[in-house]
Amino acid sequence: MSKISPIPSLFSTPGKVAVVTGGSRGLGLHAATALLYSGCSKVYIVSRKLGACEAAVAELNALEGIRGKAISAPADISKPEEITRLVKEIGKDTDHVDILIANAGATWGAPYGAWKKEYWDKVMTLNVTSVFMLVQEMTPLLSQRATIADPSRIITTASIAGIQGFSGGVNATYSYSASKAAVIHLTKHLAVTLGPHRILCNSIAPGFFPSKMANTLIDIYGGKEELGRKNLNGRLGVEDDFAGVVVFLCAKASSHVNGVVIPLDGGGHLVGDIFKSEDGEPKAKL
Ligand SMILES: NC(=O)c1ccc[n+]([C@@H]2O[C@H](COP(=O)([O-])OP(=O)(O)OC[C@H]3O[C@@H](n4cnc5c(N)ncnc54)[C@H](OP(=O)(O)O)[C@@H]3O)[C@@H](O)[C@H]2O)c1
Numbered sequence: 001m002s003k004i005s006p007i008p009s010l011f012s013t014p015g016k017v018a019v020v021t022g023g024s025r026g027l028g029l030h031a032a033t034a035l036l037y038s039g040c041s042k043v044y045i046v047s048r049k050l051g052a053c054e055a056a057v058a059e060l061n062a063l064e065g066i067r068g069k070a071i072s073a074p075a076d077i078s079k080p081e082e083i084t085r086l087v088k089e090i091g092k093d094t095d096h097v098d099i100l101i102a103n104a105g106a107t108w109g110a111p112y113g114a115w116k117k118e119y120w121d122k123v124m125t126l127n128v129t130s131v132f133m134l135v136q137e138m139t140p141l142l143s144q145r146a147t148i149a150d151p152s153r154i155i156t157t158a159s160i161a162g163i164q165g166f167s168g169g170v171n172a173t174y175s176y177s178a179s180k181a182a183v184i185h186l187t188k189h190l191a192v193t194l195g196p197h198r199i200l201c202n203s204i205a206p207g208f209f210p211s212k213m214a215n216t217l218i219d220i221y222g223g224k225e226e227l228g229r230k231n232l233n234g235r236l237g238v239e240d241d242f243a244g245v246v247v248f249l250c251a252k253a254s255s256h257v258n259g260v261v262i263p264l265d266g267g268g269h270l271v272g273d274i275f276k277s278e279d280g281e282p283k284a285k286l
Contacts, residue, residue: 010253014039017097018250019090021077021134022104024052026211027157027242031101032056034243035250036066040099044073044090047104077104077130078122087137096144099250102131103157105179107213109171120175127179128186131156135190139199146198153250154194156187158205158261164269171220180205184261191259200258202249207265209237233266 004010018035022028024047032043043060045053053072060070071093075086090097106126108119135154146152161173162180184203191201208214210224218236221227228235245262248254263269 011251012038013250016040016099017042017094018099019044019097020101021046024056028103030239030242031246034247036068038247041068043070045070046073046075048076050074078126080133083133083137097141098152100154107173107176109173111170123175124179128182142199151198151200154201155249156183156203158184158203160205160207160265160269163205166273188259195258203261204245205261205263207268231266231268
């Protein structure tokens with residue numbers, strides 16, 4: 001007879017303590033909502049703006065049926081000293097962290113010939129360097145309760161842009177693509193380092209999901225309906241898509257999954273850049 005656990009216990013996060021960077025809106029807010037619904041006792045919401053963190057926390061704590069609470073933890077994690085302060089602040093409120101969703105990110109778009117080093121640095125600093133520095137500083141808290149049977153989790157939000165090539169139009173996002181490929185590989189390296197310490201590290205690579213960051217590009221490429229229609233499954237990403245994968249990667253169901261990247265784009269990356277216009281993006285001007 002099979003001894004599998006009751007299915008609800010495989011897909012929940014009872015009593016877990018989570019930190020979500022970029023948790024004030026967009027994909028991070030979907031993750032924070034899902035983690036509270038799936039049973040987390042505490043979810044720390046990190047973003048630069050105090051007001052945005054507090055508004056998200058108020059919204060989350062008003063959710064019906066949750067037992068845990070969201071806690072505002074503002075910090076600009078592109079600055080190493082802010083990462084140190086953030087981890088200290090969280091450490092005053094909890095003696096351990098079970099789940100880190102390293103999700104905050106930024107992008108920059110410009111034509112090929114107009115790229116400047118500052119566009120590059122801004123994106124790489126937040127999307128790659130700050131992920132590593134935060135993981136490093138948070139490892140003692142993540143290690144506290146991590147066991148073979150119940151490992152802690154780190155999830156990085158990468159992007160399909162880190163897996164497939166994109167056209168080089170007037171909004172080409174060179175540093176973004178490079179940063180997301182880097183964070184996918186960084187996550188694999190972290191999986192090798194932290195797996196033996198009972199901390200599992202995995203990436204989610206979303207395609208387009210409507211959000212403050214993505215909406216401008218979605219509009220440039222024809223809008224949600226048009227872009228969705230071009231995708232293999234006929235739509236863009238929605239809240240539940242991200243929520244479902246986050247809960248899976250944080251729950252008992254995935255406690256043998258380490259070092260993977262889950263493309264979350266309806267399969268669009270399999271057929272190339274579905275986001276360009278029908279007649280193709282203009283060639284990059286050199
Ligand atoms: N939406 C998509 O289509 C899509 C697709 C693939 C990957 N992604 C990735 O998903 C992640 C979330 O993106 P999103 O679309 O949800 O974007 P979003 O709605 O613009 O949210 C970005 C979040 O990051 C926070 N943030 C930005 N800079 C920060 C900093 N220096 N320190 C701390 N927090 C900071 C923002 O809050 P503050 O402004 O208050 O700091 C906000 O909470 C990013 O890593 C993005 O690259 C998104």
